Amino acid sequence: MRLRGRKGIQESLERQPDLVVLDPKVRKGEWAANFGNGNPIHAELGMGKGRFISELSVRNPDVNYIGVDMFDELIRRGAEKARLAHGDLPEGAGIPNLRLARFNIEYIEEMFATGEIERIYLNFSDPWPKNRHARRRLTHMNFLRKYKEILNSRGEIHFKTDSRSLFEFSLNSFADEGLRMRDISLHLHQDGLREDMVQTEYELKFYEQGMPIYRCEVVVGEEALRDHLAVLGKR
Incomplete structure (x- = not known):
């Protein structure tokens, strides 16, 4: 799969640390602490352009959501959709119950600890x-x-x-x-x-x-x- 991304995409992702997680392995076992609550954590593996996970995070504020994809361009598009879904937030704004993680699903056990999430x-x-x-x-x-x-x-x-x-x-x-x-x-x-x-x-x-x-x-x-x-x- 080839995606043509915008120039400066890496810099854009780096400007969104409260929403975009570029090295999710360091949060293994610490996702609940990162969200700051004990709510259930649901993860979409292969989130595509992000409509699904963004809409879920709006509908269910008492659930924490993580969208996972390996492509920078999809993470960028997902972040755009997420900010729009939550009221057209500015680029640097975080969303309390949503994170978008750049990661290869083949190694998903390196991103989550045993029993860390409730739904895939x-x-x-x-x-x-x-x-x-x-x-x-x-x-x-x-x-x-x-x-x-x-x-x-x-x-x-x-x-x-x-x-x-x-x-x-x-x-x-x-x-x-x-x-x-x-x-x-x-x-x-x-x-x-x-x-x-x-x-x-x-x-x-x-x-x-x-x-x-x-x-x-x-x-x-x-x-x-x-x-x-x-x-x-x-x-």
């Missing part, structure tokens, strides 16, 4: 359609085992994609890791755009084209699983 969002990740590239998919078992380590007892994974092949692969990966799935959808917006959910830029485009969006939630942590089973027992 995987939205429209690269499907890597060739079989020889299966290990690069963010729902491959190697990644899932890292997620299981960094998620806490209430941990969940929320997964969305437009790729049927990636969705099928992912459901099998979740099952192979012994993870329970819920709210599986093969056409999330079949009856109209789900206003109760935040959409990504890609998602809105695919919706306008009439393409199906596949989604599921994966229950990872012991407490989350216990709560899920309790709900099932009441039905």
Whole structure:
């Protein structure tokens, strides 16, 4: 993936230390302290242009959000969207419950400590359609085992994609890791755009084209699983 960024992008990111984290490894195990509260921490791995994580941070001020991507240009665009979403803030302004981290997801265990986050969002990740590239998919078992380590007892994974092949692969990966799935959808917006959910830029485009969006939630942590089973027992 190639992105043409603006001149001075590094300098721009460096001027936003309260929002942009350029060396997130140094905050491993210290994210709650950085946010200054004990609120749950949710992370979007592969945040793209940042619409999803920005809108979530506006809707849910009692949740701390971290958007992760490895490209400077996407971090810059995400920071712009975040400031606009929070009232058109100036470039140097921080947002209390949002951080944007430049990092390679392949090494996510170096960014988060054991049990440090409560939810992972995987939205429209690269499907890597060739079989020889299966290990690069963010729902491959190697990644899932890292997620299981960094998620806490209430941990969940929320997964969305437009790729049927990636969705099928992912459901099998979740099952192979012994993870329970819920709210599986093969056409999330079949009856109209789900206003109760935040959409990504890609998602809105695919919706306008009439393409199906596949989604599921994966229950990872012991407490989350216990709560899920309790709900099932009441039905």
